[in-house]
Structures are given as structure tokens and as C-alpha cells.
Amino acid sequence: xxxxxxxxxxxxxxxxxxxxxxxxxxxxxxxxxxxxxxxxxxxxxxxxxxxxxxxxxxxxxxxxxxxxxxxxxxxxxxxxxxxxxxxxxxxxxxxxxxxxxxxxxxxxxxxxxxxxxxxxxxxxxxxxxxxxxxxxxxxxxxxxxxxxxxxxxxxxxxxxxxxxxxxxxxxxxxxxxxxxxxxxxxxxxxxxxxxxxxxxxxxxxxxxxxxxxxxxxxxxxxxxxxxxxxxxxxxxxxxxxxxxxxxxxxxxxxxxxxxxxxxxxxxxxxxxxxxxxxxxxxxxxxxxxxxxxxxxxxxxxxxxxxx
Amino acid sequence: xxxxxxxxxxxxxxxxxxxxxxxxxxxxxxxxxxxxxxxxxxxxxxxxxxxxxxxxxxxxxxxxxxxxxxxxxxxxxxxxxxxxxxxxxxxxxxxxxxxxxxxxxxxxxxxxxxxxxxxxxxxxxxxxxxxxxxxxxxxxxxxxxxxxxxxxxxxxxxxxxxxxxxxxxxxxxxxxxxxxxxxxxxxxxxxxxxxxxxxxxxxxxxxxxxxxxxxxxxxxxxxxxxxxxxxxxxxxxxxxxxxxxxxxxxxxxxxxxxxxxxxxxxxxxxxxxxxxxxxxxxxxxxxxxxxxxxxxxxxxxxxxxxxxxxxxxxxxxxxxxxxxxxxxxxxxxxxxxxxxxxxxxxxxxxxxxxxxxxxxxxxxxxxxxxxxxxxxxxxxxxxxxxxxxxxxxxxxxxxxxxxxxxxxxxxxxxxxxxxxxxxxxxxxxxxxxxxxxxxxxxxxxxxxxxxxxxxxxxxxxxxxxxxxxxxxxxxxxxxxxxxxxxxxxxxxxxxxxxxxxxxxxxxxxxxx
Numbered sequence: 001x002x003x004x005x006x007x008x009x010x011x012x013x014x015x016x017x018x019x020x021x022x023x024x025x026x027x028x029x030x031x032x033x034x035x036x037x038x039x040x041x042x043x044x045x046x047x048x049x050x051x052x053x054x055x056x057x058x059x060x061x062x063x064x065x066x067x068x069x070x071x072x073x074x075x076x077x078x079x080x081x082x083x084x085x086x087x088x089x090x091x092x093x094x095x096x097x098x099x100x101x102x103x104x105x106x107x108x109x110x111x112x113x114x115x116x117x118x119x120x121x122x123x124x125x126x127x128x129x130x131x132x133x134x135x136x137x138x139x140x141x142x143x144x145x146x147x148x149x150x151x152x153x154x155x156x157x158x159x160x161x162x163x164x165x166x167x168x169x170x171x172x173x174x175x176x177x178x179x180x181x182x183x184x185x186x187x188x189x190x191x192x193x194x195x196x197x198x199x200x201x202x203x204x205x206x207x208x209x210x211x212x213x214x215x216x217x218x219x220x221x222x223x224x225x226x227x228x229x230x231x232x233x234x235x236x237x238x239x240x241x242x243x244x245x246x247x248x249x250x251x252x253x254x255x256x257x258x259x260x261x262x263x264x265x266x267x268x269x270x271x272x273x274x275x276x277x278x279x280x281x282x283x284x285x286x287x288x289x290x291x292x293x294x295x296x297x298x299x300x301x302x303x304x305x306x307x
Numbered sequence: 308x309x310x311x312x313x314x315x316x317x318x319x320x321x322x323x324x325x326x327x328x329x330x331x332x333x334x335x336x337x338x339x340x341x342x343x344x345x346x347x348x349x350x351x352x353x354x355x356x357x358x359x360x361x362x363x364x365x366x367x368x369x370x371x372x373x374x375x376x377x378x379x380x381x382x383x384x385x386x387x388x389x390x391x392x393x394x395x396x397x398x399x400x401x402x403x404x405x406x407x408x409x410x411x412x413x414x415x416x417x418x419x420x421x422x423x424x425x426x427x428x429x430x431x432x433x434x435x436x437x438x439x440x441x442x443x444x445x446x447x448x449x450x451x452x453x454x455x456x457x458x459x460x461x462x463x464x465x466x467x468x469x470x471x472x473x474x475x476x477x478x479x480x481x482x483x484x485x486x487x488x489x490x491x492x493x494x495x496x497x498x499x500x501x502x503x504x505x506x507x508x509x510x511x512x513x514x515x516x517x518x519x520x521x522x523x524x525x526x527x528x529x530x531x532x533x534x535x536x537x538x539x540x541x542x543x544x545x546x547x548x549x550x551x552x553x554x555x556x557x558x559x560x561x562x563x564x565x566x567x568x569x570x571x572x573x574x575x576x577x578x579x580x581x582x583x584x585x586x587x588x589x590x591x592x593x594x595x596x597x598x599x600x601x602x603x604x605x606x607x608x609x610x611x612x613x614x615x616x617x618x619x620x621x622x623x624x625x626x627x628x629x630x631x632x633x634x635x636x637x638x639x640x641x642x643x644x645x646x647x648x649x650x651x652x653x654x655x656x657x658x659x660x661x662x663x664x665x666x667x668x669x670x671x672x673x674x675x676x677x678x679x680x681x682x683x684x685x686x687x688x689x690x691x692x693x694x695x696x697x698x699x700x701x702x703x704x705x706x707x708x709x710x711x712x713x714x715x716x717x718x719x720x721x722x723x724x725x726x727x728x729x730x731x732x733x734x735x736x737x738x739x740x741x742x743x744x745x746x747x748x749x750x751x752x753x754x755x756x757x758x759x760x761x762x763x764x765x766x767x768x769x770x771x772x773x774x775x776x777x778x779x780x781x782x783x784x785x786x787x788x789x790x791x792x793x794x795x796x797x798x799x800x801x802x803x804x805x806x807x808x809x810x811x812x813x814x815x816x817x818x819x
Contacts, residue, residue: 058425058603097601097729099653099736099788140658144665145738188665191417191682193672198414200682242442243424244671 022073023083023110023131024213026164026174029075032299037071039292045277045284048147051239052281061095063147063284067105079114086138089150098148101141105151108135110158123168131178133158144187144204146246147284154206154248155183170220177212185248194249195238204248207234217260224262224271231255240282254280258288269294338401338494339692348696349473352816354462354619354703355567359473362559364552367480367502378546379487386490389541394493397542400535401494404506405464405698406685408513411531412460413674413681415521419448420671422606422743429604433577439523446521450669450750451576451613451713454677456520458619458703458710459568460513465703467512467560468505468696471553475500483546492543504545505695507553508560510535515561519568571617576610585611589724596637597724598745609744614718619707620808626715629804631797634725634747645791646735649728653735653788661738664787667751667780668739676751676780677709680758683776687766700818705761708809712757712802713750719801720745728791739787748798749790752781756802757809764810777802 029035046062047054071085086107092100110133117127135156143153160178184203191200209232217226237251258275275288349359356362368374389397400407423431423443434445446452480502484490499505514532518525536554539545545553586597600606618626635641652660669676684705688698725747729735742750759777763770781799784790813819 095603097733097735097737097741099656099738142658142661142665142738145661188662189668189673190666191673193417196418198410198417198674241421241672243421 023112023133023158024160024162024176024178025215026127026129026162026166026172026176027219028078028112028114028129029073029081031075031077033075034297034299035073035294036297037069037073037292037294039067039069039071039290041065041067041069041288041290043067043286043288045286047285049280049282049285050242054285059096060093060098060147063091063093065150066090079117081112083110083112083133084108091148091150093148098145101145101148101150103141103150104139105137105141106135106156107138108133110134125164125166127164129162129164131158131160131162142188143185144189144248146248152182152185152206152248154185157181166219170218172215172217172219174215174217175213178210180209180211182206182208187248192247192249193241205236206248207237207251209234209252222264224260226260227257228260229255229257237282246282250282252280252282254278254283256286267296269296338398339403343694343697344497344499345472345694345696346476347817349469349471349476351469351472351696351700351818352812353466353469354707355563356466356470356560359469362470362556362563364470364474364478364503364556367478367548367552370480370486375486375546375548378548379483379490382483382540382543382546383487383490385540386493386543393538393541396534397493397538397544400506400538401542401544403689403693403695403698404509404535405468405695405702406688407535408460408464408509408517409457409681409685409702411513411528412457412517413678415517415524416448416453416456416678417672417674419444419446419521420453420673420675421447422449422671423447425604425606431604431606433579433607436522439521444523448521448675449609450675450677450754451610451616451717453675454706454710454713454754455568455571455573455616456517457677457681458706459520459564460516461699461702461706462619463512463516463561463564464509465699466564467508467557468699470556470560471503471505471508472696474503474556475505478502480549482544484543490543494542494544499694501545502549503552503556504536504539504549505553506539506545507536507550508557509695509699511554511557512560512564513557515558516564516568519561519565572615573613576613576616577607578612579607582608582611585721586724589722594724596726598726599730600743601727601729601741602743606743608721609742610717611721611744614714614721616714618711618714620711620805620812625808626711626718629715629801630722631719631748631801634723634791634793634797637726637731641793642791645793646728646731648785648792649735649788650732652786653737656738656786656788660786663779663783664738667755667783668787669751670740670742676754677706677713677758679780680709680754680762681706683758683773684762687762687769691766697818700813700816701762701765704765704809704813705758708757708761708806709754711808712753712805715801715805716748716750716753716798717744719748720750723747725794728788735788737788739789741789746790747794748801749781749784749794750798751784752777752790752795752798753802753805755780756799756804757806758802760803760806761809761813764806764813 044064047056067087067089069087073083075081087105089105090102110131112131115128115130119125137153141150143149158178158180162176164174166172185206186202187204190202211232213230215226215228233253234251237249240246240250254277256277260273262271271292273290277286425431434443434447436445439445479500482501484492484496510532514528518528536550669679724745727741727746755777759773763773781795784795785792
């Protein structure tokens with residue numbers, strides 16, 4: 001299994017972009033193979049988009065989000081994997097007196113199913129996958145304290161489709177798209193502005209999201225490298241109010257690009273990746289670096305069909 | 308394997324996943340029967356007007372006259388032609404118009420509660436009442452501004468309704484549905500005389516005062532007033548001449564309230580050049596460690612001369628005589644105890660303390676602490692199903708008390724210029740923004756003490772709950788680490804004292 005990159009903006013409840021053997025790539029664990037990953041991620045920004053306008057803010061300076069994540073992936077069969085992950089997240093600003101937050105965020109579980117596979121005479125392969133996932137908050141973190149909150153206390157469910165084409169020489173291309181439904185969250189206040197209407201409730205709509213990404217890469221038994229481009233957008237929501245803090249009902253959008261590399265040593269592997277937000281709305285202009293170690297178990301001697 | 312995705316979705320449902328992509332709708336207030344007519348309401352003590360008969364309202368046409376009969380016929384046509392939306396509007400405004408206009412005011416306060424962004428050269432521009440739509444928009448509805456605005460609105464409604472009641476019972480024109488049994492009103496019928504229409508009075512007293520306070524919203528407010536007034540025809544509750552007389556009276560009262568507001572010294576409350584003198588005066592009194600702005604770039608203090616603004620329930624000499632004693636000297640043992648509590652809180656704040664701090668934060672983009680208590684007052688009024696006049700009395704008593712609390716608190720703040728905890732120790736991290744004015748005493752505590760004191764008197768069965776709320780609001784500022792315990796405790800006591808002046812008024816205003 002390879003890394004999942006957690007892209008850290010104002011929110012972190014959303015698993016995005018990634019590299020291989022994750023809910024949104026084209027690679028599976030073989031039957032009875034089990035992979036565990038420990039990942040560290042460092043993301044920071046000092047500029048952000050307030051609605052469509054990019055700005056900085058001397059009062060919050062640079063926001064840094066660090067996370068340590070445990071993730072596991074088990075091959076129920078060659079065509080069905082179950083994955084789970086949970087991150088610990090810490091946020092801080094270099095200048096603000098506001099209290100940085102930390103804690104265990106949301107537990108995610110996915111099922112990934114290979115619905116179609118075809119091998120051409122040339123040795124090229126085409127596969128199609130579907131992934132379904134859910135996530136639930138697993139600690140009592142503060143959700144309405146953006147940009148310091150580590151998550152939004154929203155339960156999510158997602159469905160995605162993945163198309164994967166690989167050549168015999170190891171080059172591959174992946175395209176995927178997904179839809180994430182997010183439950184309403186509860187804020188600590190009992191009224192808030194939404195589109196400049198005063199809502200007399202502590203219940204806030206967290207916008208549902210769609211995302212899509214394209215990846216080009218190379219994979220063999222020792223090495224993997226990948227470039228990707230990713231886009232996501234909230235399907236509803238308003239903009240951050242002028243010169244105000246973000247709020248969970250804001251509509252967030254971002255396009256980003258990243259690179260990833262991974263190297264295998266027998267049952268061990270290490271990976272590194274970098275990701276840069278290119279454009280956005282109501283998100284930080286974030287730069288993220290990630291490093292991870294992996295350990296693979298083979299619970300039976302069945303030959304790996306894919307790795 | 309085909310079942311996998313389905314099972315996954317079932318799992319999602321089991322986990323309680325709720326795909327509810329709808330912002331909660333605000334509760335619909337239902338019109339209710341206004342049981343008490345308050346026949347003597349026209350004699351209640353007014354605030355700005357000399358009394359309920361100072362302004363005159365011409366006598367209406369008699370019920371049997373041809374003019375009135377024509378009005379009834381017109382009313383029946385309008386009722387018959389009313390669309391579903393118009394009938395909804397009739398019920399919306401019929402549910403307690405005093406509260407509806409306070410709701411509008413709270414929404415505007417929240418929307419205009421935005422601190423201006425700094426200019427590229429590190430300065431800040433002040434909102435300009437003469438150019439309200441240019442950035443930064445006028446007003447910046449910070450807590451003192453909101454407190455004053457809600458008090459002016461409440462006083463306008465109250466003085467206007469006392470006058471209305473005076474003429475209602477002087478002229479005793481029955482409601483249209485009492486004069487013509489074929490009229491079935493959309494809202495509960497009552498025996499209150501209908502001339503002048505209390506709804507038209509509320510609509511125009513409220514909207515005109517709010518236009519003065521939020522001059523960028525004139526069009527919106529006129530639209531609301533027109534709908535409110537017309538809704539009385541769709542409801543079958545007033546004829547046109549009831550409404551016309553009410554509109555004229557509402558506007559007259561608003562003129563008087565606006566004249567009062569123009570002279571209350573709010574215009575000088577943001578006198579930034581005067582701050583140097585305030586600081587020099589404090590230095591001369593031996594106060595050397597003085598508050599400075601923690602905003603980057605440093606922001607001019609919020610309304611440093613708000614303490615000069617006219618109060619409702621006592622005079623300035625009384626306010627100064629009641630000014631809280633000095634806070635503990637910076638560096639004293641008492642100071643160290645207080646700041647150590649915050650050092651500990653900053654490191655070990657519990658989720659519940661964070662929740663309380665956020666619940667009462669009422670910062671940028673909210674209706675502010677006076678708005679929070681204004682809302683609480685509205686809920687109590689609605690629960691008790693008070694009529695419009697009595698609702699207006701509650702709102703006037705509690706909102707004038709909170710205005711007074713703001714003025715008195717600002718006096719204390721700018722007299723002692725006490726630094727915020729984080730200024731004294733940068734390691735103290737807060738769970739809410741640090742307000743841009745001195746610490747001692749806590750504004751939230753003072754507003755809450757005043758609000759709770761007045762409401763406890765008016766709703767004695769809720770007294771324990773209200774006092775607990777005020778205490779929680781006061782302590783929330785310690786949990787947030789933006790106030791020392793003595794800021795909060797002294798502020799709460801001072802607020803209660805301010806509230807007592809409004810209670811004394813309530814005991815003698817004729818409304819007991």
C-alpha cells in the first residue's frame with residue numbers, strides 16, 4: 001500500500017489526492033495481503049482565498065497543519081479490498097494568539113471493488129473500480145474554530161469510480177471522480193450568518209463535494225513515481241465574509257498538482273510526496289509534504305496478482 | 308461482491324449518516340391571542356416623548372360613515388384577492404410585530420458586525436455615515452453600536468405604542484371584523500380598538516429608526532415596512548385609514564427618536580485624536596501599564612468616547628459615582644493569581660469550557676452580546692404571549708439597560724486602560740478573538756448582568772435560569788482567556804447595578 005495524502009486547508013475532513021492503493025487509485029492489494037502505513041504530513045499556507053480574492057492576514061500569519069496518520073489496507077480478495085485510516089492532526093499559527101488545536105480526527109473506512117479488468121495481447125491492462133467509504137469523527141474536537149479546527153465533526157459517505165490503464169512496461173494512467181456527502185454539523189453557537197441570512201440554529205450545512213483527478217505514473221516491483229492533478233469543489237455554501245474567519249458552511253474549491261515517489265525493500269516501503277494548491281476559493285494556498293513508511297504482510301502464499 | 312456497495316451504504320445509514328443538505332429553517336412564530344388589552348397603556352411613562360398624548364392623532368371617521376363602509380368593502384376585496392404568499396405574510400407579521408422588527412435589527416447588526424480591514428499603509432479607515440455603502444460600510448455594528456441601536460429601536464416602538472394606546476382607547480374604533488361579522492380575520496381576533504393601527508405604527512417607527520442606524524439598508528427596510536402594513540389588509544385586521552394614521556404616527560415618533568439619537572454624542576464616540584489625552588489623564592493618575600491593540604497592524608481602539616454617550620436610566624454623574632474601584636495593580640499578588648488562572652486555562656481548557664466560550668463569544672458576524680440578550684428577551688415575550696405594547700415595554704427596559712451598561716463599561720475601560728492578559732504574557736492563548744479595547748471590566752459581563760437583572764425582574768419565574776446564563780456568559784470570557792476573573796466578576800456586578808436602574812423605572816412606569 002502506498003500513501004494517502006491528506007490535503008490540509010481550512011478543513012482536513014476530506015481525503016483527497018493520493019498515491020496508489022488508496023480509495024481513489026487503480027491499484028489493489030492481492031487476496032490475504034495486508035499493508036499498514038504510518039504517514040507524516042506537513043502543510044502550510046500564508047495566503048488564502050477569501051471568496052475569489054487571494055489575500056494574506058498579518059493576524060494569522062502562516063498556518064501550519066501537521067498530521068500523523070495510520071492506515072491499513074487488506075485484500076479480502078484480489079478484487080475486493082477494505083481500507084481504514086485515522087489521522088492525528090495539530091494546527092498552529094506562527095503569530096496568532098489563537099489556540100492551535102490538536103487531536104484524533106475522523107475514522108474512515110472504504111471498500112474498494114474491481115468491477116472490470118481486461119488484459120490486452122500486448123500485456124496492457126484496463127481496469128475499472130468502484131469505491132465506497134464512510135467517515136465518522138472519533139474525538140470531541142472543536143469544529144467551528146477555523147482555520148485552526150482539525151475537522152468539521154461531519155459524518156461523510158463517498159462513492160467514486162476509477163479507470164486505470166497500464167502498459168506492460170509499467171507506465172500507467174488513472175482517472176477518477178467521486179462524490180462525498182457530508183452530514184450537517186453542530187456548532188457551539190446558536191445563530192450564524194449564511195448568505196447574510198441570520199440562521200437561528202446551531203446546525204450548519206456542510207456542503208457536499210465532488211472531486212476528480214488525473215494521474216500519470218510508473219510502477220514496477222521496486223519503484224513507483226507519479227504526477228497528478230486534482231480538483232474539488234463544494235456543491236453549495238457561501239464565501240468567507242470580508243475580513244472574517246472561515247465557517248463550516250463556506251464553499252471550498254481547489255485545484256492542485258503533486259508528485260509522488262515510493263521505493264520497496266521487500267516487505268518494507270518508503271514514500272515521499274509534495275503537493276501544491278494552484279487555485280482555489282475559501283481555502284489556503286497550501287503546500288504539503290508527506291513521508292510514509294509501509295509494512296506488508298502476506299497471510300498466505302497466494303501469488304500477488306498486482307502490487 | 309455485488310452487494311458490497313449496497314452493504315456499505317447500509318453501513319452508512321447505520322452510522323447515523325444524515326444526508327440533510329438543507330440549512331435549518333428558522334422557527335415559525337404563530338400568531339396568538341393577545342389576551343390583555345392594557346386599557347391604560349396610553350398613560351404609561353414614555354422615554355423621549357413627554358407622554359402618550361404629546362403627539363396628536365386626528366379623530367377617525369365614524370364606523371357608520373360612508374367613508375368607513377367603503378373602506379370595509381375595499382378590505383374585503385383585498386382579503387379575497389390575497390395570494391398564498393400574502394396570507395403567509397399576514398401570519399408572519401401577525402405573530403408579534405415588535406419582535407419581528409427586533410429580529411430584523413439583530414440580523415442587520417450581525418451583517419454589519421465586521422471590523423474594517425487595514426489599508427496597505429497599515430492604517431484603518433473608519434466607516435462614514437454619509438457614505439454608508441462604500442467600504443468600510445457604515446456602521447461597524449460592534450457591541451456598543453448594537454446596544455445603542457437596539458435601545459433606540461425599542462424606545463421608538465415603546466413610545467409610539469404608548470401614544471397609539473392613548474388614541475386607541477380615546478377613539479375606540481372597533482376592529483373591522485367587529486364592525487362587519489362577514490370578515491374572518493386570518494389572525495386571532497381581539498377587542499383592541501383598531502385606530503390607529505399598532506402594526507403600521509410599529510412598522511414605520513421601527514423602519515425609520517433602523518434606516519437612520521443602517522443607512523445602507525433604506526430600500527430593504529422600506530420594503531419590509533410596506534409589506535408589514537399591507538399585511539394587515541390581507542389579514543382583515545385593519546382598514547386603510549387605521550394604517551394611514553399609524554404610518555403617520557410611527558414616522559412622527561421616529562423623527563423624535565432620531566433627533567434624540569443625533570444629539571446623544573455617539574457622533575463623537577470614535578474621536579481617535581482624543582485618545583492621547585485619555586492616556587495622559589490615566590498616566591497622571593498613576594496608570595503606567597496601559598492597554599495597547601494586539602491587532603496587526605495596531606487598530607485604533609473601539610469607540611473610545613462611547614462613555615460620553617447619553618444614558619437612558621441614569622445621568623453621567625451617577626455613572627461616574629458608580630464606577631467600579633480600580634483593578635488590582637499589574638504585578639500585585641492579586642494580579643498574579645488572576646493571570647496564573649489564565650496561564651493554566653490556556654494550557655488545559657476543556658472542550659466544555661471551549662464550548663461555553665464560543666457560545667457566548669458573539670464576535671464578528673454575530674448580533675453581539677446585547678443581541679444575544681435581546682433574543683432571549685424575545686423568546687421570553689413569545690413564551691408568555693405578551694401583547695405588542697407589553698412586548699415593547701420589556702424590550703425598551705432591557706435594551707436601554709444594556710445600552711447604559713455599554714456606556715458605563717466603556718467609561719470604566721477607558722478610565723483604567725487595563726491591559727489584556729495576553730499583552731502581559733504572550734503565552735496565554737485564547738479560544739476567541741481578543742477584543743480591541745481595554746480589559747477591565749468585561750463588556751460581556753456588564754451587558755449580561757444588566758440584561759439578566761431586568762429580565763429576572765420582568766420574568767421572575769425565569770430568574771434562576773437568567774442569572775445562571777449571565778454568570779456563564781461572564782465566566783466564558785475567563786475560559787476564552789481574554790479576561791481576568793476580576794474583569795468578569797466586577798463587570799457582572801456593575802451590570803446588575805445598571806440593570807437595577809431600569810428595574811426602578813419599571814416599578815413606576817405605569818406598566819406594573
